Amino acid sequence: MSDKTYAGIPQEYSKLENSQVVLIPVPYDGTSTWQKGANKGPEAFLEASENMELYDIETDSEVYKQGIFLAETVTEDSSPEAMVEEVHQTVKKYINKKKFVTIFGGEHSISIGTIRAFNECFNSLTVLHIDAHADLRPEYEGTKCNHACAVYEASQNTNLIQVGIRSMDAIEKTVMDNDKTFFAHEMVTNEYWVENAIDLMTDNVFITLDLDVFDPSILPSTGTPEPGGLLWYETLDFLKQVFKEKNVVGFDIVELCPNDIDKSSDFLAAKLYYKMLSYKFAENDNVDDFEDIDDGINVLKNNFANFKDEDDV
Numbered sequence: 001m002s003d004k005t006y007a008g009i010p011q012e013y014s015k016l017e018n019s020q021v022v023l024i025p026v027p028y029d030g031t032s033t034w035q036k037g038a039n040k041g042p043e044a045f046l047e048a049s050e051n052m053e054l055y056d057i058e059t060d061s062e063v064y065k066q067g068i069f070l071a072e073t074v075t076e077d078s079s080p081e082a083m084v085e086e087v088h089q090t091v092k093k094y095i096n097k098k099k100f101v102t103i104f105g106g107e108h109s110i111s112i113g114t115i116r117a118f119n120e121c122f123n124s125l126t127v128l129h130i131d132a133h134a135d136l137r138p139e140y141e142g143t144k145c146n147h148a149c150a151v152y153e154a155s156q157n158t159n160l161i162q163v164g165i166r167s168m169d170a171i172e173k174t175v176m177d178n179d180k181t182f183f184a185h186e187m188v189t190n191e192y193w194v195e196n197a198i199d200l201m202t203d204n205v206f207i208t209l210d211l212d213v214f215d216p217s218i219l220p221s222t223g224t225p226e227p228g229g230l231l232w233y234e235t236l237d238f239l240k241q242v243f244k245e246k247n248v249v250g251f252d253i254v255e256l257c258p259n260d261i262d263k264s265s266d267f268l269a270a271k272l273y274y275k276m277l278s279y280k281f282a283e284n285d286n287v288d289d290f291e292d293i294d295d296g297i298n299v300l301k302n303n304f305a306n307f308k309d310e311d312d313v
């Protein structure tokens with residue numbers, strides 16, 4: 001066991017028993033079709049996190065004090081199916097310990113396992129899929145566990161809402177629910193897309209965020225960059241609103257494909273992760289945006305209000 005902690009936080013905030021948050025690295029890159037390198041994502045993300053300020057100005061909080069446990073890395077890569085099953089079981093293990101579980105990839109196929117675990121543990125789950133790509137193929141290159149199929153299963157058995165989409169195959173139209181899809185080219189002119197998307201969500205929300213949803217001008221280090229993506233503050237405003245109005249039960253962030261020359265994407269990913277935790281556990285009700293939010297502990301209790309008992313699973 002290494003004594004490495006998330007972001008170099010003190011040991012007292014990094015032990016499992018003291019931690020509300022669990023972070024599971026999954027450096028899997030077995031099915032990517034173009035640029036390889038998402039296997040190096042978790043390492044680059046963790047390195048950038050160590051060089052980040054741990055006080056969040058906006059929420060006036062230090063969310064690491066809720067405790068963030070860096071779990072063992074999921075290394076299973078003998079097949080896409082075996083990897084998905086290992087992710088599924090690992091995530092479920094920590095959800096059942098009543099932790100707020102977060103996962104950092106790796107390519108997007110890992111989310112088939114993360115979503116399966118959350119969907120088994122929480123009632124009426126909404127999956128908020130934030131991505132440039134629709135990822136709705138039932139099967140691709142001989143497997144249902146390809147990154148191009150990341151949310152097909154979720155489209156069949158959860159309330160799937162897709163945001164930022166700007167690349168897909170015609171065949172995916174047969175699976176896609178247009179009423180629950182927010183295309184990037186429409187979001188540009190629809191000032192109500194945030195409210196519209198939130199109105200479609202049930203209370204329990206799992207977020208799967210593919211970093212290629214961001215515009216390549218602010219996040220170039222990803223396997224399949226697409227022009228016309230989201231920018232930093234509009235994304236944060238949306239996420240903040242979702243965390244405020246819904247019971248976000250966990251999230252994953254995928255497809256960081258780092259390179260040696262430009263580290264800015266690694267830092268964006270690190271900051272994004274920390275921002276999402278800060279929104280989840282925001283305690284300071286002096287901040288206007290959070291005046292309706294209970295303190296962090298109540299938020300977490302609420303998190304499990306709709307938790308299925310293990311016997312129900």
Ligand SMILES: [Mn+2]
Pocket residue numbers: 108131132133210212213224255
């Ligand atoms: Mn994508």
